Amino acid sequence: GAGVSQSPRYKVAKRGQDVALRCDPISGHVSLFWYQQALGQGPEFLTYFQNEAQLDKSGLPSDRFFAERPEGSVSTLKIQRTQQEDSAVYLCASSSPGTVTSYEQYFGPGTRLTVT
Amino acid sequence: QKEVEQDPGPLSVPEGAIVSLNCTYSNSAFQYFMWYRQYSRKGPELLMYTYSSGNKEDGRFTAQVDKSSKYISLFIRDSQPSDSATYLCAMRSTRGGNKLTFGTGTQLKVEL
Numbered sequence: 001g002a003g004v005s006q007s008p009r010y011k012v013a014k015r016g017q018d019v020a021l022r023c024d025p026i027s028g029h030v031s032l033f034w035y036q037q038a039l040g041q042g043p044e045f046l047t048y049f050q051n052e053a054q055l056d057k058s059g060l061p062s063d064r065f066f067a068e069r070p071e072g073s074v075s076t077l078k079i080q081r082t083q084q085e086d087s088a089v090y091l092c093a094s095s096s097p098g099t100v101t102s103y104e105q106y107f108g109p110g111t112r113l114t115v116t
Numbered sequence: 117q118k119e120v121e122q123d124p125g126p127l128s129v130p131e132g133a134i135v136s137l138n139c140t141y142s143n144s145a146f147q148y149f150m151w152y153r154q155y156s157r158k159g160p161e162l163l164m165y166t167y168s169s170g171n172k173e174d175g176r177f178t179a180q181v182d183k184s185s186k187y188i189s190l191f192i193r194d195s196q197p198s199d200s201a202t203y204l205c206a207m208r209s210t211r212g213g214n215k216l217t218f219g220t221g222t223q224l225k226v227e228l
Contacts (some may be wrong), residue, residue: 005118031214033215033216035218040220041221042122042221043216045215048214048215
């Protein structure tokens with residue numbers, strides 16, 4: 001499909017486990033964003049890439065969170081030693097700066113992480 | 117206090133009603149204002165986008181921005197059951213990159 005895809009869609013982890021969440025942005029989109037959406041809340045910004053460069057990681061809640069986009073396309077959000085408060089939906093979005101619609105961020109369906 | 121405040125609802129209206137959703141914000145650097153719709157277990161999708169102050173209309177949807185009051189609104193005319201979703205306002209400043217700051221979201225139910 002042409003949209004943003006994320007995998008897995010659902011992930012259950014035991015407290016203390018490491019998890020890796022994958023995002024496939026829309027082909028050709030240079031900007032990629034990760035957001036965290038807790039239950040009943042709006043998405044909160046985690047980090048932003050332009051191509052392979054991580055330009056803003058100010059929203060990452062702790063050093064247990066790490067994101068990468070080594071080839072400027074697929075991105076992985078890794079959470080080490082998961083805690084219960086990490087339970088949330090993790091949304092990925094992509095956009096293409098420099099176009100008329102560069103303001104629009106296209107969101108994937110999210111990965112629902114539950115830490116038990 | 118959050119930078120963007122939005123009443124979480126839930127808001128229940130009869131089919132055909134006019135719906136008014138709104139957000140207030142505190143950061144005067146916000147210049148870009150968006151409304152996203154999010155269905156259950158889906159990602160947000162962009163409905164409306166406005167730059168700075170003013171109105172914008174698209175079909176049954178009208179977005180208004182009043183920067184002097186730091187207040188934005190989304191109006192939905194002739195609401196349909198398919199409009200039942202969570203509506204998120206989002207904002208972006210001209211500084212601080214392209215990240216969006218979202219409201220909590222308002223849950224809307226349009227009943228037959």
